Amino acid sequence: MKAEPAVQRRLLDLADVDTELTRLAHRRTSxxxxxxxxxxxxxxxxxxxxxxxxxxxxxxxxxxxxxxxxxxxxxxxxxxxxxxxxxxxxxxxxxxxxxxxxxxxxxxxxxxxxxxxxxxxxxxxxxxxxxxxxxxxxxxxxxxxxxxxxxxxxxxxxxxxxxxxxxxxxxxxxATLPDDLLALYERLRSRNGTGAALLLARRCQACRLDVDRTAISALKAAAPDAVVHCEECGVILVRTAESGL
Structure with a gap:
């Protein structure tokens, strides 16, 4: 699957909103x-x-x-x-x-x-x-x-x-996300609790695990518009200038 980097970065906004909604739902019951x-x-x-x-x-x-x-x-x-x-x-x-x-x-x-x-x-x-x-x-x-x-x-x-x-x-x-990318995000979120996360300094911010060298090489080689995943937790990894690639 492909999506422009700017579109992929909007997944982080969506993930932040979903995290806040989850927090509010937990607060409601607790x-x-x-x-x-x-x-x-x-x-x-x-x-x-x-x-x-x-x-x-x-x-x-x-x-x-x-x-x-x-x-x-x-x-x-x-x-x-x-x-x-x-x-x-x-x-x-x-x-x-x-x-x-x-x-x-x-x-x-x-x-x-x-x-x-x-x-x-x-x-x-x-x-x-x-x-x-x-x-x-x-x-x-x-x-x-x-x-x-x-x-x-x-x-x-x-x-x-x-x-x-x-x-x-x-x-x-x-409303700003392509249907196929949104569907993928929702599927991953239902499975993992998180659909997308930032790759920050070669670490997935969803599972908090460092990405190994082999995976880093693959991420470096991937096209900017390629939708990539964390090999550990499966979420969509959003690459930015802070990713350390």
Whole structure:
């Protein structure tokens, strides 16, 4: 294949653009915000689980408190009724004894219930503090996610802008290249990651290896418009005054 030296040199411009596009694509997938976001979202899930667990436990304790309040109210109602009966006229000694015994039982029951109620209310108070901490932790975790998302989106917008500019520059270079030379470049780039490189001081700038003497002799003998390749990596070698030939 043949192409004018000036045309071949435009392959270096294309290779530079493609290198920048590759760098931008790598940056897009390797932004530190991606890992930070994964960790922050995991922290949000953990915080939500803690809030749900605390709210569930608080709900259980609230139900226990309401149950005990109903039981205490029932004991008080029963106690008031028995005291009313005991204070009434026409009650026999046996019934009075039974009522007195029941009042003592009710008093003990009320004491037990009130102790249980106090204990549960103390647990509920402590749990309320824990729930408040869990909600504050969740709020902070959600805010951290929002901050990381904003930072990530800003970085992605910057990458988008860079890619748009580089693609525009690529289109401009591609428009000046012959179809057969461009096809060769693209084929080599898909295989090697690089389609063309400068031969600088007898070294291929793609694989960074020095060209041996035999190959140098062949390159010297090749016509200026001949499209030549690196024997090591296969890319198109672009020869200039800096090639050392």
């Amino acid at each position: 932004l530190p915000e991606h890992a930070e976001l994964t960790a922050a979202e995991a922290a949000v899930r953990t915080a939500k689980d803690a809030v749900v667990e605390a709210e569930t436990n608080a709900g259980d304790l609230d139900r226990d408190i309401r149950r005990i309040e109903r039981d205490v109210e029932g004991v008080r109602t029963r106690t008031a009724r028995d005291n009313q009966l005991l204070a009434g006229s026409g009650i026999g000694a046996r019934q009075a004894t039974e009522l007195q015994h029941e009042l003592e039982t009710l008093a003990r029951r009320q004491s037990v219930l009130e102790d249980e109620q106090l204990e549960i209310m103390e647990q509920r108070e402590a749990l309320e503090a824990h729930l408040g901490h869990a909600r504050a932790t969740l709020d902070a975790a959600e805010k951290e996610v929002a901050v990381i998302l904003e930072r990530r989106d800003t970085a992605l917008l910057d990458i988008d802008a860079g890619e748009t500019g580089r693609r525009r520059a690529r289109d401009e270079v591609v």
